[in-house]
Amino acid sequence: MGIKGTRDDPRRLVVDVGEYVLLFSKPFDVPVYVEHGIDMGIAGSDVVEERSCDLFIPLELPFGKCRLSVITPKHHIVPIEAMEGYRVGTKYPTLAKKFFSSRGVNVEIIKLNGSVELAPKAGITDVLVDIVDTGRTLAANDLVEIEKITDVSALLLVNRIAQKVKFDRINEIIHRIKQVIEG
Amino acid sequence: MTKDLFSQSARFAYVSKTLRRVFDLWNYSEIFLSTVESHDHSLRDGLKIVFDNQVYLVKPDITSQLLFNMKTSDKRRLFYISEVLRNSISGRWQAGVEFIGGDGIQTHVEVLSILLTVFDALGLDEVFVDIGSLRLWREAVKEIEEYSSVIFESLRRRNFGMIEELPIDHRKKEELWELFNFRGQTGPYKKLNQVVQALSDHRVFVDLGTVRFYPYYDDLVFEVYSPKLGRPIGGGGEYRVGPLQACGFALDLNALIQLVKPVFEDDRTELKGNPETLYKEARRLIMKGKGVKIDP
Numbered sequence: 427m428g429i430k431g432t433r434d435d436p437r438r439l440v441v442d443v444g445e446y447v448l449l450f451s452k453p454f455d456v457p458v459y460v461e462h463g464i465d466m467g468i469a470g471s472d473v474v475e476e477r478s479c480d481l482f483i484p485l486e487l488p489f490g491k492c493r494l495s496v497i498t499p500k501h502h503i504v505p506i507e508a509m510e511g512y513r514v515g516t517k518y519p520t521l522a523k524k525f526f527s528s529r530g531v532n533v534e535i536i537k538l539n540g541s542v543e544l545a546p547k548a549g550i551t552d553v554l555v556d557i558v559d560t561g562r563t564l565a566a567n568d569l570v571e572i573e574k575i576t577d578v579s580a581l582l583l584v585n586r587i588a589q590k591v592k593f594d595r596i597n598e599i600i601h602r603i604k605q606v607i608e609g
Numbered sequence: 610m611t612k613d614l615f616s617q618s619a620r621f622a623y624v625s626k627t628l629r630r631v632f633d634l635w636n637y638s639e640i641f642l643s644t645v646e647s648h649d650h651s652l653r654d655g656l657k658i659v660f661d662n663q664v665y666l667v668k669p670d671i672t673s674q675l676l677f678n679m680k681t682s683d684k685r686r687l688f689y690i691s692e693v694l695r696n697s698i699s700g701r702w703q704a705g706v707e708f709i710g711g712d713g714i715q716t717h718v719e720v721l722s723i724l725l726t727v728f729d730a731l732g733l734d735e736v737f738v739d740i741g742s743l744r745l746w747r748e749a750v751k752e753i754e755e756y757s758s759v760i761f762e763s764l765r766r767r768n769f770g771m772i773e774e775l776p777i778d779h780r781k782k783e784e785l786w787e788l789f790n791f792r793g794q795t796g797p798y799k800k801l802n803q804v805v806q807a808l809s810d811h812r813v814f815v816d817l818g819t820v821r822f823y824p825y826y827d828d829l830v831f832e833v834y835s836p837k838l839g840r841p842i843g844g845g846g847e848y849r850v851g852p853l854q855a856c857g858f859a860l861d862l863n864a865l866i867q868l869v870k871p872v873f874e875d876d877r878t879e880l881k882g883n884p885e886t887l888y889k890e891a892r893r894l895i896m897k898g899k900g901v902k903i904d905p
Contacts, residue, residue: 463839482767591836
């Protein structure tokens with residue numbers, strides 16, 4: 427699209443690029459910023475669904491593709507239906523709870539913020555719900571993927587009010603992004 | 610802007626007082642609904658609790674609670690100012706009106722007129738109303754019913770790509786695209802045009818991409834917003850109460866107090882002195898409708 431923002435200092439969180447202002451937030455917070463007034467953002471569908479923010483999602487982007495899955499230690503592989511009462515470690519408590527509820531399985535959700543692969547080794551959880559891409563991190567930690575919950579990809583997010591008051595500008599940006607995607 | 614309890618309360622009080630005055634001037638009666646309602650699937654939002662082995666909802670959505678409690682279909686003009694809990698312990702204060710039993714577009718024009726007078730009474734500039742129609746969309750997808758859930762999801766997300774991927778006729782996609790992006794003062798739906806024309810206000814737009822998926826909404830829906838605030842201020846729509854047509858809106862007071870600059874007039878009579886005479890005089894003035902300010 428021709429918008430290039432560089433940070434001379436990685437601690438700098440706001441960068442001006444011509445008529446645009448780029449904000450560098452934690453991925454998990456992008457939907458919240460957009461919901462509360464930032465015009466547009468890019469975040470994974472896992473984060474968007476977990477946060478359940480009130481915003482528009484006009485475009486799925488062709489990167490950041492992975493999946494959210496149920497993961498168990500490789501020495502203790504059980505089906506989902508046998509996980510009644512299990513402790514589930516995850517950065518996605520809402521999605522994890524929804525998944526197990528849909529399968530009629532009651533679990534205890536333990537919210538973690540990162541490096542969730544440690545939790546079964548430390549004995550604080552029985553299974554995990556986390557992002558899987560190549561599976562290498564799982565293998566390195568003696569974990570296996572049992573079942574995919576949902577596919578994940580990057581999404582373009584738009585603030586509901588920005589869509590109205592900057593209608594033409596927002597649509598133009600979406601169109602330009604689509605042109606880049608379609609090559 | 611300070612945000613302690615007393616400053617916030619002063620702002621809430623200012624807005625609530627103004628809204629009550631406006632609603633009363635329009636001849637609307639205030640309704641007071643129960644804080645706790647027996648759980649029912651028709652009730653939206655609220656906080657679910659269990660008490661004495663029964664399930665209840667604390668502070669549910671007001672419109673759904675009103676519909677739940679209306680035993681007869683009588684013509685009514687009602688307003689409320691109340692807190693609502695959205696499936697959590699964190700509440701939002703709302704003010705709204707419900708006009709039940711109007712004729713034709715009268716219902717919508719009256720309710721939207723009340724909304725516009727609220728903006729004026731609060732001194733709000735740059736507040737707008739976008740009007741859409743659920744019925745228009747239901748008609749548009751009638752021939753392709755099997756794809757209606759995808760089309761409504763695409764509307765909810767404002768993601769036309771989802772419609773583009775559907776195996777439907779190219780002309781149908783163009784028709785849906787026109788509706789998806791329509792924004793102006795007059796559009797293809799006569800009813801919306803009549804409402805906008807009757808209001809004749811530059812703050813009201815037809816935006817056919819505006820939809821509000823509340824189960825009780827029937828046709829006309831609208832959203833209230835300001836470019837000064839990144840979130841909607843409120844919204845409303847048309848619904849039915851038995852055989853009667855109804856229309857209402859709810860405004861988020863937490864959002865309104867961020868936009869309003871209160872004008873605190875102080876024309877009260879200041880009283881000091883001996884408690885025996887001071888309070889007698891205060892009571893006399895108050896019974897005459899005059900405010901007092903007593904120096905402690």
